[in-house]
Amino acid sequence: MSALPAEVPYRLTRRGVDVAQALDLSGAGRATAEAVLFLRECESQGLRVAWRAAGSPSYDLGVLRHLPPPLEMPGCESELAAWRAGYSYGSLHHRRGPGFVTVLDRRQRGTAxxxxxxxxxxxxxxxxxxxxxxxxxxxxxxxxxxxxxRLVLAAGGWAVALPPRIRRWPVPCTAI
Structure with missing residues (x-):
């Protein structure tokens, strides 16, 4: 397994990853970009993530629905319910080639x-x-x-790419 970004304190468990502190999703700066990077890399490796969200997002949370939803998100219960309902592993990912990147986006139900x-x-x-x-x-x-x-989250003066590079494909891989 590739190393996860060190900016977010976490511990590996038998079932996945437990994040020690709430991740800032407010969009107020670097902390949000680092949180999204961490979740994207967990998704890339097919890890289950137990985490909590902090902050009231200043952007459309729909751009993050390809990432594992938090256990709780104070003050945003309806957005959390929509996130949980819309989450599907591999719904947004990219593959790299020589001189190009191909992105598949299926975050919106019924579209690819x-x-x-x-x-x-x-x-x-x-x-x-x-x-x-x-x-x-x-x-x-x-x-x-x-x-x-909707391939990049730009908020609070910082930006980060959203599509993970999937490293762990489910069986069969055509299920994605």
Missing amino acids: VRLTLDHPGLLAAFLRLHEPAPLDAVDPEAVDLLVAE
Whole structure:
């Protein structure tokens, strides 16, 4: 198993990962980008995650429904219920090729969108945002396009790519 980001305190259990403190989903800055990165990497590795959310989101939580939902999210019970109902492993993921990235997005029930990022500026921004970055460190036009396609979360001056790179496929792999 690849190492998980160290910015979030966690412990591995027999059943997955337990996060020690509530993760900030407010969108107020770097902490939210780091939380999304951590959850994305857990999803990438097919790990079950027991975590709690903190903060009132300043963005549409629907962009995170491909990630494991929290155990609790104070003040956002209806959003949490929608998240739990809409979550499905692998509903958003990407695959890399030479000079391109293909993204499959099935977060919206009944739809499947396949996008290929092969424009050098978009591809560079997407790959740069695999790790959280300040917005001023990435081409703003590329970020705007990636945000519009719901492939990047940009909030509080920070941005991070949303689609995980799935490393653990269920059997059969065509189920995704």
